[in-house]
Amino acid sequence: MNVSSRPSPPERPESGHKGTFGRVLIIGGSLGMSGSISLAGAAALRSGAGLVYLGVPRSIVGIVAAFEPSYITVPLPDQESGVLSKSALPNLMDHAEGKDVIALGPGLTQSSETDEIVTAMYQSCSQPMVIDADGLNALARFPEQLSEHNGPRVLTPHPGEFARLTGQSIDSIQNDRQDVATRFAKEHDLTLVLKGPATIVTDGDQVYVNSTGNSGMGTGGTGDVLTGIVSALIGQKMPPFSAARFGVYLHGLAGDLAANELTEPALIASDLLRFLPAAWKQVI
Numbered sequence: 001m002n003v004s005s006r007p008s009p010p011e012r013p014e015s016g017h018k019g020t021f022g023r024v025l026i027i028g029g030s031l032g033m034s035g036s037i038s039l040a041g042a043a044a045l046r047s048g049a050g051l052v053y054l055g056v057p058r059s060i061v062g063i064v065a066a067f068e069p070s071y072i073t074v075p076l077p078d079q080e081s082g083v084l085s086k087s088a089l090p091n092l093m094d095h096a097e098g099k100d101v102i103a104l105g106p107g108l109t110q111s112s113e114t115d116e117i118v119t120a121m122y123q124s125c126s127q128p129m130v131i132d133a134d135g136l137n138a139l140a141r142f143p144e145q146l147s148e149h150n151g152p153r154v155l156t157p158h159p160g161e162f163a164r165l166t167g168q169s170i171d172s173i174q175n176d177r178q179d180v181a182t183r184f185a186k187e188h189d190l191t192l193v194l195k196g197p198a199t200i201v202t203d204g205d206q207v208y209v210n211s212t213g214n215s216g217m218g219t220g221g222t223g224d225v226l227t228g229i230v231s232a233l234i235g236q237k238m239p240p241f242s243a244a245r246f247g248v249y250l251h252g253l254a255g256d257l258a259a260n261e262l263t264e265p266a267l268i269a270s271d272l273l274r275f276l277p278a279a280w281k282q283v284i
């Protein structure tokens, strides 16, 4: 069923407090890719989250913390390369307890140890999870496990990541975006956000094709911002499909407002953070 109405924002009760508006845990980052997780964390804050925790390798915690004082950083054991170590897993499982949503993947990079973290959390966490970037690359190495999850899952691939997940070529995906996305979501019982111009959001039954966004958003880090936005909305108790639909709309709207002011070529991912408040103003 195609859903074409303008997506609605989450409710925000007058009497709400930071506990009401969701505890969000985002896991990722590595030496050289501290920006991705920082952008995701700041975007979650700019999207209404009550408390945002960023689980990052110990070696980059100072860099991530310096980007934005309003989120909480959780330093985790890392390998010598500045990538999360699998010894972080018990710690991560403890931190996951009591969170309303967990996001996994921005800037995580790829290693056998991060693969173990991703597959274990994907399978066992009962909370909703948003999986992006290297979280998706890890899942792509174990496609038989994609349906083995213990809670709601939202996957946010760009066409390259979706090609890895499905084993199909980017061209064949792009020629048949809506059908491939819908079949995948249905088969694995999850919500899929297939990014790019006219991003598709589907839970296997409902399908939404987004109308906001522009080519200025084809610049590193804009997808990391989307991960933070969708995670924050799920943390505010929106069902996964509604959160993904509204999040994709809001993200593109922030991009359109930013491009209007700054031009498409000059747009960078952190501009989306600055234009999110103006985007919110148009939808609430």
Ligand SMILES: NC(=O)C1=CN([C@@H]2O[C@H](COP(=O)(O)OP(=O)(O)OC[C@H]3O[C@@H](n4cnc5c(N)ncnc54)[C@H](OP(=O)(O)O)[C@@H]3O)[C@@H](O)[C@H]2O)[C@@H](O)CC1
Pocket (backbone or CB within 6 Å): 032, 033, 034, 035, 036, 037, 105, 106, 107, 108, 109, 133, 134, 158, 159, 160, 161, 170, 195, 196, 197, 220, 221, 222, 223, 224
């Ligand atoms: N500041 C930071 O710390 C940042 C860190 N980042 C982190 O970097 C890590 C790697 O992530 P990544 O997405 O850059 O690499 P990757 O998955 O190999 O994708 C490229 C492949 O996908 C394709 N492709 C993409 N879009 C497409 C489209 N619309 N339509 C069609 N094709 C498309 C593209 O195709 P091609 O270039 O060949 O045309 C290519 O094959 C990850 O951890 C991420 O979080 C980034 O977030 C940036 C900011």
Ligand SMILES: Nc1ncnc2c1ncn2[C@@H]1O[C@H](COP(=O)(O)OP(=O)(O)O)[C@@H](O)[C@H]1O
Pocket (backbone or CB within 6 Å): 133, 158, 195, 196, 197, 198, 199, 212, 213, 214, 215, 216, 217, 218, 219, 220, 221, 222, 223, 224, 225, 226
């Ligand atoms: N031409 C475009 N029109 C609309 N949206 C775009 C366009 N190019 C990229 N985007 C959006 O920008 C984001 C890019 O995400 P992604 O490729 O994961 O970036 P990164 O990993 O660098 O953060 C997606 O939300 C995508 O839909």
Ligand SMILES: [Mg+2]
Pocket (backbone or CB within 6 Å): 132, 133, 158, 223, 224
């Ligand atoms: Mg990305």
